[in-house]
Amino acid sequence: MFHRCLGVIALLLLAGCSSFDVLNGVTGSGHYEVIADITYADHGRGQLDIYLPTTAAVAPPVLVFFYGGSWREGSRQDYEFVASELTRAGIIVVLPDYRRYPAVQFPTFVEDAADSVRFARAELGSRQIAHGDVYVGGHSAGAHIAALLALSPDFLGDERASLAGFVGLSGPYDFLPLESSFLKSVFPASSRAESQPIAFAKNGAGRVLLIHGGADKTVAPGNSERLADALARSDAAVSLKIYPGVKHARVVAALATPLSRLAPTAKDIAAFLIEPESARPSLDAPAQ
Numbered sequence: 001m002f003h004r005c006l007g008v009i010a011l012l013l014l015a016g017c018s019s020f021d022v023l024n025g026v027t028g029s030g031h032y033e034v035i036a037d038i039t040y041a042d043h044g045r046g047q048l049d050i051y052l053p054t055t056a057a058v059a060p061p062v063l064v065f066f067y068g069g070s071w072r073e074g075s076r077q078d079y080e081f082v083a084s085e086l087t088r089a090g091i092i093v094v095l096p097d098y099r100r101y102p103a104v105q106f107p108t109f110v111e112d113a114a115d116s117v118r119f120a121r122a123e124l125g126s127r128q129i130a131h132g133d134v135y136v137g138g139h140s141a142g143a144h145i146a147a148l149l150a151l152s153p154d155f156l157g158d159e160r161a162s163l164a165g166f167v168g169l170s171g172p173y174d175f176l177p178l179e180s181s182f183l184k185s186v187f188p189a190s191s192r193a194e195s196q197p198i199a200f201a202k203n204g205a206g207r208v209l210l211i212h213g214g215a216d217k218t219v220a221p222g223n224s225e226r227l228a229d230a231l232a233r234s235d236a237a238v239s240l241k242i243y244p245g246v247k248h249a250r251v252v253a254a255l256a257t258p259l260s261r262l263a264p265t266a267k268d269i270a271a272f273l274i275e276p277e278s279a280r281p282s283l284d285a286p287a288q
Helices: 002-014 019-025 076-088 108-126 141-151 157-162 181-186 189-195 197-203 222-233 248-253 257-262 265-274
Strands: 032-039 047-053 062-066 092-096 134-139 165-169 207-213 237-243
Touching: 032 076, 047 076, 047 108, 062 076, 062 108, 062 141, 076 092, 076 257, 076 265, 092 108, 108 134, 108 141, 108 157, 134 141, 141 165, 141 197, 165 265, 197 222, 207 222, 207 248, 207 265, 222 237, 237 265, 248 257, 257 265
Parallel strands: 062 092, 062 134, 134 165, 165 207, 207 237
Antiparallel strands: 032 047, 047 092
């Protein structure tokens, strides 16, 4: 069955469909409801979607998920497959857009993300949607954004303490000094030191799940390993999962239901967000 799904996906790609269209097209939608196109800010990319599982616990956890794309690409609609899989596990998922380079530089896209988190919490309350703990998370550049929201005091202020934690997939957390001219443009020298999540590890971030592909050549796994170590030394509750042989994109692509055998991303996120308090570890060894 898995190989048949891969064959269908390959045919769709050959037919000219984008990889995101394919991933969204092979993931079911009958198990969630979506409140789409909610405006959280008046700039051109200040919209978010809320995905609600139709069958879930009385107060399901919430994950505000930020997509990657090197801080310059991506759209919330592309990541419907992420929301589909996680709502299947009984998690409320919020997918925001944010402004990207070159329209903005750091820290504007993180400030947008902070605005979306504040708005999402208020919106869930105003719509009387029962929910549990609120987490932030993301993949690649989105994981970097989520990590700064969870760790740095500069973006959510006192509201940072109300986050239960964050989930980072293949994130860059410790990537100075910069070598590429592109990254130097995204992260201006005047604020570059504040762009590194690892610099704020001592602040704590609630519970943290870091997932990384062991074969990632886009963002080196050492980013997650070093952040996990720094958080553990600060007595944070951090769980690190390294998937041997898995590359950068496969960590998030595995959230498309037919591709779940690529990596246990969905299973690990669901276990982390939903597991009972008594089962929560302080630090996991890297997955083998």
